[in-house]
Amino acid sequence: MKIKKLKQLLIKIFKKNGLGNVHSSISANALINAELVGAYAHGLSRLKMYCDRINKKVINPKPKIKVKKISQSISYVDADNSIGFVAADIGIKKAIENAKKTGIGLVAVKNSGHYGLSGYYAEQAVKKNLITMIYTNAPPAVAPHGALKSLFGTNPICFGAPTGSKIPFILDTSISMINRGKIRVAARNNQKIPEGVALDKFGNPTIDAKKALAGVQLPIAGFRGSGLAWMVDILSGVLTGGNHAGKVKDPFDDFSGPQNIGHLFITFKTNLFVNNFNNRIKNNIKIIKKLPKIKGIKEIMYPGQNKYIRFKMNSKKDINISEIIKKDLKLLMN
Amino acid sequence: MKIKKLKQLLIKIFKKNGLGNVHSSISANALINAELVGAYAHGLSRLKMYCDRINKKVINPKPKIKVKKISQSISYVDADNSIGFVAADIGIKKAIENAKKTGIGLVAVKNSGHYGLSGYYAEQAVKKNLITMIYTNAPPAVAPHGALKSLFGTNPICFGAPTGSKIPFILDTSISMINRGKIRVAARNNQKIPEGVALDKFGNPTIDAKKALAGVQLPIAGFRGSGLAWMVDILSGVLTGGNHAGKVKDPFDDFSGPQNIGHLFITFKTNLFVNNFNNRIKNNIKIIKKLPKIKGIKEIMYPGQNKYIRFKMNSKKDINISEIIKKDLKLLMN
DSSP states (O other), rough: OOHHHHHHHHHHHHTTTTOOHHHHHHHHHHHHHHTTOOOGTGGGGGHHHHHHHHTTSSOOSSSSEEESSSSSSSSEOOOOTOOOOHHHHHHHHHHHHHHHSSSSSEEEEEEEEHHHHHHHHHHHHHTTTTEEEEEESSOOOOOOTSSSSSOBBBOOOOEEOOSSSSOOOOEEEEHHHHHHEHHHHHHHHTTTTTTSSEOOOTOBBOOOOHHHSSSSBBBTTTHHHHHHHHHHHHIIIIIOOOOOTSSSOOOTOOOOSOOOEEEEEEEEEETTSOHHHHHHHHHHHHHHSOOOOOOOOOEEEEEEHHHHHHHHHHHOOOOOOOOHHHHHHHHHHO | OOOHHHHHHHHHHHHHHTTHHHHHHHHHHHHHHHTTTTTTGGGGGHHHHHHHHTTTTTTTTOOOOEEEESSSEEEEETTTOOOOOHHHHHHHHHHHHHHHHSSSEEEEEEEOOSSSSHHHHHHHHHTEEEEEEEEEEESSBBTTBBSSSOOOOOEEEEEEEOSSSSEEEEEEEEEESSSSHHHHHHTTTTTTTOOEEOOOTOOOOOOBHHHHHHEOOOOOTTTTHHHHHHHHHIIITTTTTTOOOOOOOTTTTSSSSOOOOOEEEEEHHHHHSOHHHHHHHHHHHHHHHOOBBBTTOOOOOOOTTHHHHHHHHHTTTTOOOOOOHHHHHHHHHH
């Protein structure tokens, strides 16, 4: 399907479900971006879930979002259970505005939901020549180190920086060995998952995607990854007034109430301390790319580079819609 | 040796090497703290190295440290190649002051050196009821993902938060599978290192500490850990005006000039968005500790908890001085 046509279709679907023009457009753009960068687990595969949550009144289609000024640098957003895309869009825009004004921005969001890819919002800040750090938590998927039960989300750590070139440095890494969305897609398509990334509900290693969804995902690097996940839970949940300690509901399975996810956006200018940041980072990347490489590696890529290349390539083509998604679209249009 | 006596001895040694009263005391405290928390690789084993660097004029014993105010929240420290402990002490104190004034503090330091444990500085901020994030880079030890040569340091990621109890939440995790300092201690004591943490200089796995020091340390979690290390290099090096891209000199081996390490300190108040942070985090920790545990695990510990317990326990005892360190102390007193 042509990207333009898909966008119109998505907007139509969101509007049919009660979202306003602007919110529908923001949400459609976020889903299409996920498809274009190849993050299918955050793309169209979630459309029906979002609509279901609106219809079951656990996403508020007409939220009264409040932005409270704490200081010139610091703002607090109560998203009133809006769709996560809209809450995050307001959050990052406010963080950009604050950093442009004072050098640094800190914005907390509460009463939000799953917002897709952190990197998508990081790109917005980097385009405005800012460095950014973004934290959000997620439904239980990863067991704390020493525990036999999932509690932390895949809690991504996201960092973005300008590179002095078109392709931004965007690190957007979940602290689980594999994204939960990828397991979900594998389960839907009856595919296996890699070894060593998950345990089943009895605590045994598994490569069965469905068993992994019912079990426990493993954090990267044992206690280190567990600690990073805990950090994200504190920053995006405890600090912001959002849900935390395993209380974020699974958006696919639990319609008993809103997710109340919290997000934290930190932004700052690149020229606070040096006046040649762009040259410095260009040089940094150049030196690293020149290192001797492991056999079979053509180029050392910085985080975000592959995603950008996929985005550019896919933007020139039609978007491939799987049979499962086609069914969803048909259902949602009726 | 009694802690008090050791402190007097260390101060005497630093003063003999040209450091002033205050800087000697700050440095002695940092080294003793490392011993008390059991981080021996950052403790007395480094004393001779620091003195050697002062004598070879690559650490400045009488630095003219400049603190520049960028805004009420943001400061920039030129440490004039002071010993790292002193630069970091000024950096974190300024970051605390700024956050207390405006809610958030951002402090960059350049022309500094190895400062020991990030967690030691994080504790200072947490004691003042602040959340803190601290970044510093280090000499090449870890290969970027895809590269056959070390370039990133073990670049720790440090995060601290109050817990509403005496024991702070301090995550201080290097992005390498093992701390370089631990390999160094193992090499000194002719001990083996664990499997899977390092390659020798030919790219082969090794458990020989000396071969590992000559080779490459592996990052946690492949490209994810490599990306985190790159992030730290940007935040603490590229942004601050410090060395980066593998240019930080090894303090033990390279006396051809100062290290010019950069640090970044971020601090903010816990009550910016919620007025009951302490209760929220207490509850967070309580819920996680109550999870079912893996066989053999008595208690799920949060980052920093074990270190605190070791510190309390060791603070009541004399400090054990190894034969190698005794030799160093004797040498440095003559």
